Amino acid sequence: MADSKLKDVLAAATALLREAGVDSPALSAQLFAEKVFRLTRIALITEQDKAVDADLVPEFYKLVKRRASGEPAAYILGVKEFYGLEFKVGPGVLIPRPETEEIVEKVQDVFTSDDEFFFADFGTGSGILAVTVAKLFPKAKGIAVDLSAEALTIARQNAQLHGVADRVQFVLADFNEPILADSRFDLLLANPPYLCEAELSEISPEVADFEPVSALVSGPDGDEDIKGSAPRIGEALKKGGTVFMEIGYLQGQVAHDIFDSCADFSDCVEVHKDLSGHDRIVVAKKR
Secondary structure: OOOOEHHHHHHHHHHHHHHHOOOOHHHHHHHHHHHHOOOOHHHHHHOOOOEOOHHHHHHHHHHHHHHHOOOOHHHHHOEEEEOOEEEEOOOOOOOOOHHHHHHHHHHHHHOOOOOOOEEEEEOOOOOHHHHHHHHHOOOOEEEEEEOOHHHHHHHHHHHHHOOOOOOEEEEEOOOOOOOOOOOOEEEEEEOOOOEOHHHHHOOOHHHHOOOOHHHOEOOOOOOHHHHHHHHHHHHHEEEEEEEEEEOOOOOHHHHHHHHHOOOOOOOOEEEEEOOOOOEEEEEEEOO
16 A cells, blocks of 8 residues: 555545445545545645555545444544534534524624624534624624533533633523523524434434434424423513524424414514525514
């Protein structure tokens, strides 16, 4: 392997991953090469004919084999990008999805970068929403809630990584309980579990087998956390405050009805679609 060129190592890894049936085999191979061989994205493209360090090849293939087993690339690398920022991730948290970035865009439609406001993040996970909002809005302060101590450890690390740890407080609690019932928040963000139990057997094995089930499934019908948190959100928000909640693509009507049935949000509820045209975000304003 002393004379192995980068292009040959990448081709072999891509073939192995393709045969294993994982998603985006070429991209995974490239990401592992960047990490192990310490290459920039430009070097990965321009140095294809250069020989790689033979001593590092076993480490590279160790990562490839983990990916071939179905383990998500983000867990193997320990990081995932969200809204242009790099976040630490691990098996104790969901891997950030691009759909969730649309919540951040909606917050930017409501507030300017100079605004001072107080927000809460229900089900913060790795802290992607709380940390990103705090990063984009330097005068904002927030409280991020999760039931997983492991998730909060990672979220705190991400807050420190992006320099917002002094403006985001992380709280171990169940957001379906009245923990923030003081009507003082201008904004509430929520990305609760929303799969039903039956859907767990239908999703990709690398999600079902590796990502935390407690962050994926919300009871037999997938709506227990929407039902449980809607009244709590009403109690937490100021009058005129807004909630943005991510939901499953089949939950638009159900989620709308749940929020609309709360006196705090009656007739002030909308369901917005994502870029794929699926119901994805409940937007409700407290009366």
